[in-house]
Amino acid sequence: MRRATRDDLSGLPLEVAPRLLGAELRTVVGEDEVRLRLTEVEAYHGHGTGEIPDPGSHARMGRTARNATMWGEPGHLYVYLSHGIHSCVNVVAGPEGQAGGILLRAGEVTGGADAAALRRGANLPLTPLALRDLAKGPGRFGQASGLRHPLHDGIDAVSGDGWHGARAQLWLAETPVADVASGPRVGVAGAAGTDAFPWRFWIAGDPTVSAFRWGRGARDAQAEVRQTTGASSRMPSRGR
Numbered sequence: 001m002r003r004a005t006r007d008d009l010s011g012l013p014l015e016v017a018p019r020l021l022g023a024e025l026r027t028v029v030g031e032d033e034v035r036l037r038l039t040e041v042e043a044y045h046g047h048g049t050g051e052i053p054d055p056g057s058h059a060r061m062g063r064t065a066r067n068a069t070m071w072g073e074p075g076h077l078y079v080y081l082s083h084g085i086h087s088c089v090n091v092v093a094g095p096e097g098q099a100g101g102i103l104l105r106a107g108e109v110t111g112g113a114d115a116a117a118l119r120r121g122a123n124l125p126l127t128p129l130a131l132r133d134l135a136k137g138p139g140r141f142g143q144a145s146g147l148r149h150p151l152h153d154g155i156d157a158v159s160g161d162g163w164h165g166a167r168a169q170l171w172l173a174e175t176p177v178a179d180v181a182s183g184p185r186v187g188v189a190g191a192a193g194t195d196a197f198p199w200r201f202w203i204a205g206d207p208t209v210s211a212f213r214w215g216r217g218a219r220d221a222q223a224e225v226r227q228t229t230g231a232s233s234r235m236p237s238r239g240r
Contacts, residue, residue: 001023001024001171001172001173001174002171002172002174003158003160003169003170003171003172004023004075004157004158004170004171004172005075005158006073006074006075006158008172009074009075009091009092009093009094009158010074010093010094010095011093011094012043012045012049012050012093012094012100013043013044013045013049013093013094013100013101013102014043014045014050014199016043016091016093016094016102017041017042017043017093017102017199017201018041018177018180018182018201019172019176020038020041020091020102020104020172021038021039021040021041021176021177021180021201021202021203022037022038022173022175022176022177022203023037023038023170023171023172023173024036024037024038024110024170024171025038025089025104025107025145025157025168025169025170025171026111026168026169026170026171027145027146027147027166027167027168027169028166028167028168029145029146029147029165029166030146030165032112032115032146033111033112033115034109034111034112034113034115034116034119034144034145034146035109035110035111035112036104036107036108036109036110036116036135036141036144036145037107037108037109037110038104038106038107039106039107039108039202039203039206039208039209040105040106040107040200040201040202040203040206040208040209040210041102041103041104041105041200041201041202042102042103042105042185042186042199042200042201043093043100043101043102043199043200043201044056044057044058044059044090044100044101044102044103044199045057045059045094045099045100046058046059046060046062046063046067046070046071046098046099046100046101047059047060047061047062047063047099048098048099049094049098049099049100054192054197054199055190055191055192056185056188056189056190056192056193056197057099057101057192058070058080058101059071059099059100059101063099066080067080067099069092069153069154070090070092070099070100070101071096071097071098071099072092072096072154073092073096073156074091074092074093074094074095074096074158075091075092075156075157075158075159075170076092076154076155076156076157076158077089077090077091077092077147077152077153077154077155077156077157077168078090078091078092078101078153078154079142079147079148079149079150079152079153079154079155080149080153081149081150082138082139085139086138086139086142086143087139087142087143087147087148087149087152088103088104088138088139088141088142088149089103089104089138089141089142089145089147090102090103090104091104091157091170103138104138104141105137105138105141105186105200105202105209105210106135106136106137106138106140106141106202106208106209106210107135107141107144107208108132108135108206108208109131109134109135109144113126113131113134114126115146116134116135116143116144116145117130117134119143119144119146120134120140120143120144122134132207132208133208135208136208136209136210137210145168146166147166147168151164151165151166152164152166152168155167155168156168157169157170158170177203179203179204179205180201180202180203180204181201181202181203181204182198182199182200182201182202183195183198183200183212184197184198184199184200184212184218184222185197185199185200185215186200186210186212186213186215187213187214187215188215188218189215189216189217189218190215190216190217190218190221191218191221191224191225192215192218193214193215193218193221193222194218194221194222194225195222195225195226196225
């Protein structure tokens with residue numbers, strides 16, 4: 001593997017997201033290192049980024065104090081709080097000044113499993129099932145990484161510089177993942193969570209990928225999308 005560069009992440013999130021599959025996010029918090037191989041990601045574009053407005057993005061209405069990191073230099077991590085509980089981790093992508101993020105939805109713990117388990121409150125020794133599920137879903141991924149909102153929002157995963165007691169590095173696989181699946185984003189409300197935005201990417205068949213679920217109003221919006229496009233009524237693909 002090799003360290004990610006700014007250039008690797010300078011494209012729009014929709015272009016960069018599938019290239020992150022198979023990459024590793026390596027974090028050191030305190031003295032504990034954890035390595036997470038990325039198996040599922042979602043792309044998000046901010047206001048004015050790309051040709052299609054993204055109603056599911058935190059930056060859809062423009063720059064705010066909350067989403068400021070998304071508008072900055074690619075390679076920093078946007079760490080936000082979900083439902084007032086979970087710290088979720090995104091890789092900032094796109095040209096500086098255009099908001100974009102790639103949510104790290106799920107991963108396989110490839111190093112530091114005991115440290116990740118302690119961060120998640122899991123019992124040791126880990127069973128194979130518990131190990132599989134340590135970073136399955138964005139909340140669990142954030143816990144396993146040790147990165148916390150708001151303390152680590154903005155940490156630089158390209159330079160690897162220390163940031164409030166933590167370091168993060170993004171490592172890319174030399175050979176891209178061959179079997180990439182795509183579909184609607186998970187749990188995103190309205191049209192942003194339908195086939196109109198197949199901006200979720202995952203390694204097909206990987207057991208650490210989270211299951212699909214509809215966001216608020218997305219199922220109804222999906223029916224409207226399919227009526228308009230004449231698409232079949234099949235359910236979106238599910239990670240297993």
